[in-house]
Amino acid sequence: MKLFYSPTSPYVRKVLVLAHELGLGDRIDAETVDFAQPSEAFKATNPLAKVPALVTDDGQCLVDSPVICEYLLAQSDGHGLLPAAGPERIEILNQAALAQGIMDSAVGQSMEKRARPKEFQFDGYLAKHKGKVESALDALEQMAAEGKLAQLSLATISVGSALGYLDLRFADDAWREGRPALAAWYAGFEQRPSMTATKPG
Numbered sequence: 001m002k003l004f005y006s007p008t009s010p011y012v013r014k015v016l017v018l019a020h021e022l023g024l025g026d027r028i029d030a031e032t033v034d035f036a037q038p039s040e041a042f043k044a045t046n047p048l049a050k051v052p053a054l055v056t057d058d059g060q061c062l063v064d065s066p067v068i069c070e071y072l073l074a075q076s077d078g079h080g081l082l083p084a085a086g087p088e089r090i091e092i093l094n095q096a097a098l099a100q101g102i103m104d105s106a107v108g109q110s111m112e113k114r115a116r117p118k119e120f121q122f123d124g125y126l127a128k129h130k131g132k133v134e135s136a137l138d139a140l141e142q143m144a145a146e147g148k149l150a151q152l153s154l155a156t157i158s159v160g161s162a163l164g165y166l167d168l169r170f171a172d173d174a175w176r177e178g179r180p181a182l183a184a185w186y187a188g189f190e191q192r193p194s195m196t197a198t199k200p201g
């Protein structure tokens with residue numbers, strides 16, 4: 001499998017952590033994308049020109065990290081990381097979507113700050129997305145306090161990848177403050193070999 005990737009993308013990290021936990025890491029050949037000069041192979045794989053994008057061994061082009069995660073889970077017995085059906089599956093997908101929302105709002109802010117000249121940045125946009133991240137973190141704090149992040153799953157992998165991105169790009173926002181249960185949970189989670197192996201340098 002070929003994965004078009006960027007080492008700092010939280011979506012990519014989620015895919016890589018999942019692959020590692022499923023024992024599929026060795027089957028992935030990762031190619032870094034240069035967004036300034038994207039290769040023809042990358043553009044052909046993902047018309048949206050976003051990472052992650054995966055080319056399967058039989059040539060199928062997959063875009064969007066939730067789809068790629070589904071594919072990876074189907075390549076193994078899933079290791080119990082996402083139940084096949086039922087309320088537990090919905091709960092895990094819902095938690096994973098919350099983490100995905102944190103990534104979306106954090107990446108959106110990061111792009112606004114890094115890609116636009118200061119005079120074109122919209123403070124209202126930044127504040128709105130910062131607020132979404134804060135609210136979602138509060139919901140995760142509640143879940144952590146209730147023990148709902150105790151088991152390794154697609155959801156906890158997604159949450160860990162989102163929190164790792166906040167540490168990378170928004171360290172000054174100090175997401176751990178006032179969220180002791182989530183901070184304690186992440187302190188353990190980030191020690192997993194899958195997390196240390198994929199930590200952006």
Ligand SMILES: N[C@@H](CCC(=O)N[C@@H](CS)C(=O)NCC(=O)O)C(=O)O
Nearest residue numbers: 009010011049050051052064065066
């Ligand atoms: N919904 C997508 C989001 C992917 C995404 O936005 N990736 C960013 C990197 S963090 C990207 O490739 N941005 C380049 C662009 O938007 O042109 C997913 O879950 O994979």
